[in-house]
Structure formats: C-alpha cells, structure tokens
Amino acid sequence: MTRCTVTTGFFLLGRCGRAAVAACPGCGRPVCAEHAVQGGYCPSCAAQAGGPPDPHDPSFASAYRRRYYESSSQTYYDNQWYSSFDSYDRGAFNPGDDYSYGEGDFGPDDGTGFVDS
Amino acid sequence: MRHRAAYFAFDRFPSGKGSAVHIAQMADELFERSGGGLLGVLGGGGLPGYQREGAREIVRFEEQIPNLIDRAEAYSAWAAALLREHVESLEIVHVRDPWSALPALTAEDRDYKVVFEVNGLPSIEMGHTWPWASPATLGKIRELERFCLDRCDAVVVPSRVIGDAVRRLGTAAEKVHLVPNGADLPGETARPAGAPDRYVVYVGALQPWQGIDVLLRAFARLGDLADLRLVICSSVPERRAKPVRRLAERLGVADRLDWRFALPHPEVAAWLAHAAVSVAPLTGCARNLDQGCAPLKVIESMAAGVPVVASDLPAVRELMADGEHGRLVPADRPAELARAVRILLEYPGEAAAMGARARARVAGGLTWTRSRARLAEVYRTIAPSDR
Ligand SMILES: [Zn+2]
C-alpha cells in the first residue's frame, strides 16, 4: 500500500501515513483522501500560485499567494521604516558578512531567527 | 478559514533551536484559547509551505532572499498580506520580532490587539552578529523597536533583565509582562546511543556570545581526566561548526569531543539527563548583560536533573542559585569554569543533590504550564474573550 507522505504535526513533524488515494499532480507525492485538495493536489502545492483554481477551496492560501505577489512586486514601500534603509545600511547584511563563521547566516538548512537561547 | 488569533515569527519553525520550543509553547497557548489560529513562520529546509492541522493553519515564508534586510522586508510584506486576509476576524496577533510586529501594527482597520514578545533587541543583537552594521544603521533598527514597543498593546519578556532593557527604551512599565521560559520535566530517558561513559554536555547554538571558546579552553585544562569527554549538541548544522572545530584542534582537545547536530528536542533531553555536568558558558558581552537573555539550556538542564555550571550573569541568576542548583562562575574565565566542573566531578554525591534540587526548582516554578498560564493572563488582560 502506498502511504500519504504529507508532512503533519505542529512542533514534532512526521508523515501522515494514511493510505494514499492519489499522487499530487504538482509534486508527485502520494496523498490520502484527507489531504488531497480538489484535483488530488497536496496541501502545499494547492497553496502555491498556479495551484488549482478552486472556488470551493476552504483555504485562503491561493488568495494570499496572489495578494502577496501583487504587494511584493512593488516593494513594501508603503512602510516608512523599510524605505529608510538605504543600500549602505543593507550592505552590512549580506551572506558571509555575519559572525556565523564565514558561510553566512543564510542557507538552505538554516533558520534565520536572530535570537536564540 | 477564519482565525481569531495569529502568531508570527521571523524564524524557521520547527527547528532544533531553543527558539522553536518557545514558539511552540506560546503559539499553542494562543491557539488553544482561540479555537485554532494562523501561524506565520519561515520555511525552507524541506518544510512544507502550507500545513493545516485541524483548526490551525501554518504558512511558511519561502522566498530565498540572501540579504537579511531585503528578506525581512519581503517577509513583512508577506505577513501584511496574510493579516489583511484575516483582519476582520482577528482578536489577538502575537509577534516575536519587529519584522512581524511592523505589519501587524500598521495594518489598516485593525481591531485586534498586538502582543509583542521581546526575547532580545535586534539593535543590540545584530551589532554582535553583523560586524559591518554601522551605529547609524543599528540606530534605525532601534527606532523600529521603539515604534513597535510604543504601539503594541502588551510586551512579553522572558526575563527581568530584558524587561529592564525594554523599559529603558521608554515602554510604559504596566505594559511589560514577565513570562519566563520553562521546561517540561522529562521522564526516564534511555542512555543515548554512542554516549561516552562520562561526559560534560553543551547544548545550543554556536555564536561567539555563547562562549564555546571559553568552554573549550576550560576543557583543555581538564586533560588529566582521560575518560572525560565533551559532547556538543549543536542546534545549528555541521558546516557552522568549522571555526569551533578549528579552535578545538588548536587547543588539542578535538579528539575528546563528540558532536551531535540539530538533534530532535527529545533526544537532547536524554543527552542532558545522562551527562555529569551541563555547561552554559555565556560570555559577559553587552548582548548577554544589557539586553539580557533567557537561556533555555539552563532551564532544560535543570529539568533533566543535571547540575549546571553557568556564567554568573543577571539573567542566569534569575533561574538558578550558586551552590544550590549548580555553580555560577565569572564569565569568560576558563580556569574558573574548569575548576567548577572538576569539583562537581570529584563530588558526585553533592553534584547529584544539586541536580535533584534543580529539577525540583523547575517543577516548583519554571514549567511551561506555569509560563503558559502567565501568558493566558496577559491575553485575558488585553482581550477579554467574552466579547
Ligand atoms: Zn504537491
């Protein structure tokens, strides 16, 4: 039996593991009945721009994606604070410039939080 | 889905870092009282961009933007868009940093209350992590902090030291609420696979202010204890450990170290529980002194019943007492640190008694249950749920 590989959980994540009923057309992962959004998409793909247009989609996700891309195409300049940051200010925060030892604070396997205990 | 509550953090969640434990506890409390909620955090590292868990939705910001300020700006825009979707139903928005607070506070037509959780001040913190950031630039970040502190409805801090720092920035004292960090008391744990017979443990990230260099220098002074090993449970990935490893080579202790990277939280508890001593060698830099910190590793070590040797900083003194739950030693002094560890190793009976008292101290007042009750009180104060 093929099992659903959708990630579930809040703090400790795992795989769903229920019997799959479809393979997501977006990423190919097997999805169970519970997790298959209309068209058999997994929740992540459904939430992404280009996901299935679904008027009944209970999730706000496609809507927020659309709005996000609309708003970020013009930068977040409606906010005074970010616009006060010029290229000189920004220049101090490029990857490799931090004390995180030469490889930058930014990478596919790093979190980006600046406060940690 | 309509949400009455939202929690935003410019941090990857979940992760192996202490901050993730904290986010989980705070957001869980908020969502439990609100019948669900929206969690906006950073993604990447294979985490799904969208998750739905019952009445909770988790959305992750996934843009790969190298420059930190550009990334924060895009994140704020993303958060602003999410908040717009829910502005009518939201009653409480809990934010963990200025980049989340800004969009929450400036949203048009907001009727919700904003709880600003301050675990550190980026204007101080970033001066320590980004050496090229000029005082003028950090001053702008300070302005943003002030703006967020002024406008929010409540400020939540994990330690009195941070509370004082926030008040020094002009925040009204009655708006600042202390919600200490906590720990869950772990049950019996099996000895971790590959654990040495006798070891000192360090748990956490590897930034300079964590004081690992001090710990390595102290450990070099314990070279006569041939069977003693130092286990470093790093919350950050292996490639970040290079400088620490280089220093260990130079000090001649590299072959007495055991490394574990980004372990799941329950496994860390086992490494703590079976250690002879847990060390929190935080340096006495401005970041730890003025801004303060609330080292989760100290509380988690105490909860595991292991005696702690920690730097004698105000924020640490809020958690443990010297001679009672472990030892407090002057920061940045490898010889003193080594001596304190050595004495605990020489008097295992006394060390065990300290560990037991530390665990009792956590049980009596530093559990997550207790912290969450305090947070719930803050929510009740600003947004009575009977409206
Ligand atoms: Zn998919």
Ligand SMILES: [Zn+2]
């Ligand atoms: Zn499933």
